[in-house]
Amino acid sequence: MSGTHLARLLDGVSRERPVYAALARSVRALVLDGRLALRTRLPAERDLATALGVSRTTVTAAYDRLRDEGYVESRQGAGSWTALPPVRMSSAEPQPATFGRTRATPDDPSFIDLGCATPGAPASFDEAVAAAVAELPRYSAGPGYEPAGLESLRQIVADGYAARGVPTRPDQIVVTSGAQQAFTLLTHLLAQPGDAVLVERPTYPHALGALRRRGVRLVPVGVNEGWDVEQAAGAMRQAAVRMAYLIPDFQNPTGRLMPAAERAALADATRHADTFTIIDETFADLAHDPDAPREPPFAAYDTGGRVITIGSASKLLWGGLRIGWIRTTAPLARRLTLAREPFDMASPVLDQLIVRELLLRVDEVRTERAQSLRRNRDALAAALRERLPGWEFRLPEGGMSLWARIGAPVATPLAEAAERLGVRVVAGPVFGVDGVLEDYVRLPYVLPPATLRAAVDRLALASQQAETAPPPRPLPTV
Known part of the structure; x- marks a missing residue:
């Protein structure tokens, strides 16, 4: 990463005092929330000092502190790169919370499951x-x-894309047994073991699972503060990325919506990198x-048939x-x-x-979903502000989840404690990809407001x- 690029991510750090401590704290925060990927080579001290308008001594002191804390590793002649401190946990330490419904829900009817972001069926079901x-x-x-799917369903799906400005024929649509199967099929067809695949961080965990099973190399780019087109383009060039997986519409889990200009820029970057983009x-x-x-569909900016x-x-x-x-070219379909x-x-x-019939009523379903989700979102946000005022979050304009920053790197023990109190949440x-997002x-917010308020009481x-839990006892050195 260049000094100019890192300085932009560290905007305003030179106004804090002492500057070296603020600089170290800001770089550490970038690593922990995923905006600065692990193993990213940091700019030389002189380059970063020039970009920030501070002395080289200040940058040296900040790098020294980060090395002491374990967030930077250095080697003479090779430079410095980001890292995470080693964690030594006792054998009795709880395992990280799993995602969704991979564990059975307790029989207790009062148990609240916030691990699954899926609502019930609509009124017209x-x-x-x-x-x-x-x-x-x-x-x-x-x-x-019908291996490709029913013609009548594929026609309605194709018409939906055409109405959004992306002309599509039914032979460009393949109906699958869920989006997870769609993604798994694409990973098997487009990526080989060892290929580099660009993913957002944070992103959908089951997509990460499919990619890991395929044996690819994951190249994460942070999206907690939105999409950094320059960083993504640089990662694609440097890692020779074969495939990219992006969620530009109410991103899971952040809820962010990618602006049209960034869609166009990212589509251009993937085209220049000769990358398939899912x-x-x-x-x-x-x-x-x-x-x-x-916003226009990402596929509206595709000129080479490589956006799927x-x-x-x-x-x-x-x-x-x-x-x-899946919407793609007819040959790939x-x-x-x-x-x-x-x-x-x-x-x-x-x-x-059934899906065909519901898509014929899609405007009615969208309106119903919007009313329910907006009501639930506002109820959850109000409860968090009252009971957990230190937690930070932004209200998304769509999607189904709040992505909450809890103020301390305790998300995994928090999830374990919450489950003992009768509510399941998924830790960051x-x-x-690599152990960050612990805060x-x-x-x-797919459950009713009263249930969400009860869940927040237990989360508090x-x-x-x-x-207040004591840290785990380290294992004895052997």
Whole structure:
């Protein structure tokens, strides 16, 4: 990273006193919240001093402090790079909280699960199911296998993209058994073990799991404060990134919405890096004001067919409908259809018909979701401000979660304490690549306001326990 780029991330640090301590504290914060990736080579002391307008002695003192704390490593002649201090935990230390519903929910009806950001079915669900069942006999005489998906569903999905300014034909759509299968298919087709893949930090944990199983090298770029196009472009060049995975629409978990100018710039950067870009639009229809102008789809800036979009029924419609889709070029769509055969032959016909019926009512569903999510978001935010005033968060304009900074690197013990008190939350490190984000938690607001307020009451108690718990005893040195 150049001195100029790091100085921009450290804006205002030279006005604090003492400057060297403020500089060390700010670099440490950048590492911990993921905006400065681990193993990033820091600028030379003279270059950073010039960019910040401070003395070289100040930068040297800051680097020395960071080395003492374990956030910087150096080698004579090779420079300095970011790191994390080694952590030695006792064998009795609790394991990090898992994501979503990977663990069974306790039978206690008072248990509150904030690990899963998925709402129940919309009001029009029963009507859509009845219409789909009435339509089913038209398909039951055939084999029931449509590897690319039902033509009628693919047409509606294609029309949705065309209405947003991205002309699309049905043969460019592949219906999958959920967005997770869509992403897994793409990783198997486009990335080989050892390839570099750019990911946001934080990002969707199950996508990280699919990439790790594929054996790729993860190249994270921080998005806690938004997308840094220069940093992402530099990472793609330096790591020879083969594929990028981005969530520009109400990003999971931060809730951020990528502006049009940054979409255009990032699309240009991926094109110059000859990188396939997978855009996850799972949350794209979840604006809290459905009448607000929408940002153009990332695919609108694609000029070479290397931007591939994933959509899903699980967030807007219902998680029990395991239907997703991929929008890409027609040739790649045909390859994906063949590639899915070892996984499953096709998605369930009835589920596809239900999704089709709900998409015919999509404006009604969007309005219902917006009203519910906005009400729940405001209730959760009010409860946090009252019971946990030290926690920091921004109100997203869409999506389903608050990304809360809890003020201390205790997210994992907080999650463990919260579960003992009857509420499940997911700690920040689950959303990252290399152990940072320990001062964040994700808080979905898909549950009713009264339930969310009860959850915050328990989180306040868990926070006290986590902050006052004694540190783990280190293992004896052998």
